[in-house]
Amino acid sequence: MTFAELLEATRAGAQYVPGLATVASAPYLFRPFVMLLALAVSAGIAGTLVNLRRAEFTAEAVSHSVFPGIVAGFIVAGLDGIVPGGAVVGVVAATVLTLAAQRAAAADEAGTAIVLSTFYAVGLVLSLAHSDKSGQLEALMFGRLLEVSPERLGQALLACACAVALLCATWPAQLAVAYDRVLARASGIRVQRYDAVFNVAVAATVVAGASAVGVLLVVGFLVVPAASARLVARSPRSMACWATGVAAVSSYAGMAVAAAPPSRPVSPQACVVVALLVALVLTVAGKGLVNRARRH
Numbered sequence: 001m002t003f004a005e006l007l008e009a010t011r012a013g014a015q016y017v018p019g020l021a022t023v024a025s026a027p028y029l030f031r032p033f034v035m036l037l038a039l040a041v042s043a044g045i046a047g048t049l050v051n052l053r054r055a056e057f058t059a060e061a062v063s064h065s066v067f068p069g070i071v072a073g074f075i076v077a078g079l080d081g082i083v084p085g086g087a088v089v090g091v092v093a094a095t096v097l098t099l100a101a102q103r104a105a106a107a108d109e110a111g112t113a114i115v116l117s118t119f120y121a122v123g124l125v126l127s128l129a130h131s132d133k134s135g136q137l138e139a140l141m142f143g144r145l146l147e148v149s150p151e152r153l154g155q156a157l158l159a160c161a162c163a164v165a166l167l168c169a170t171w172p173a174q175l176a177v178a179y180d181r182v183l184a185r186a187s188g189i190r191v192q193r194y195d196a197v198f199n200v201a202v203a204a205t206v207v208a209g210a211s212a213v214g215v216l217l218v219v220g221f222l223v224v225p226a227a228s229a230r231l232v233a234r235s236p237r238s239m240a241c242w243a244t245g246v247a248a249v250s251s252y253a254g255m256a257v258a259a260a261p262p263s264r265p266v267s268p269q270a271c272v273v274v275a276l277l278v279a280l281v282l283t284v285a286g287k288g289l290v291n292r293a294r295r296h
């Protein structure tokens with residue numbers, strides 16, 4: 001069922017004001033909302049490390065690298081196969097990116113760019129080789145938030161739980177590597193091991209988000225909430241909490257806007273990402289006002 005059909009079905013029923021009760025009572029809204037909340041927790045923690053590591057380009061590369069796995073999983077098992085397929089390729093991409101991180105900074109960026117372009121090109125080739133399904137695969141690039149099935153929700157929750165568990169179990173060492181890789185290595189920390197854990201956790205978050213907001217928009221969850229949180233947080237832990245909160249509130253706001261009866265249907269996943277950007281703008285503006293007040 002398309003979003004337009006869902007919107008018409010909603011309009012045919014009782015009039016309502018978008019709210020938490022509506023999300024909880026409507027199955028087609030409740031499952032996507034639960035997925036977005038799980039993604040907010042996973043992306044809030046992973047995004048904090050992405051921001052501290054300045055690894056936004058790596059997160060972008062991971063999000064594009066899982067695309068061939070999503071395509072292959074969809075071809076083999078339909079919509080319910082995109083998370084397992086993306087997970088397999090995500091582990092491979094995380095391994096390759098970890099090996100690339102051993103090089104110098106310039107080589108690291110070059111290797112990341114090569115991984116991004118290569119994996120994404122393979123995904124496009126697979127997509128075009130199955131032209132009868134290319135339209136649906138193109139939709140997966142931008143997400144199908146309202147078509148979340150119980151199977152896909154369970155898979156996404158498992159992926160988010162794995163990402164959170166990996167990062168929480170290695171949090172002190174992850175922070176040490178994020179702040180100073182050279183000092184961390186001199187202190188006896190196996191930097192490559194924690195790079196691999198970080199990349200796998202980011203890949204798991206991307207795979208979970210790809211089934212909801214698509215491989216092209218999931219980067220917004222990893223980058224924007226953490227950028228907003230860094231402006232107000234005073235510690236990495238509070239930064240992760242702020243990022244999670246920003247992502248969760250923005251998810252609810254985006255879902256509320258998408259569920260409202262507009263003159264034309266709108267993309268719910270796009271509404272959620274726009275809400276993330278609005279939160280960033282408001283945070284920047286509020287931070288500027290606070291700094292100006294302190295100066296005066």
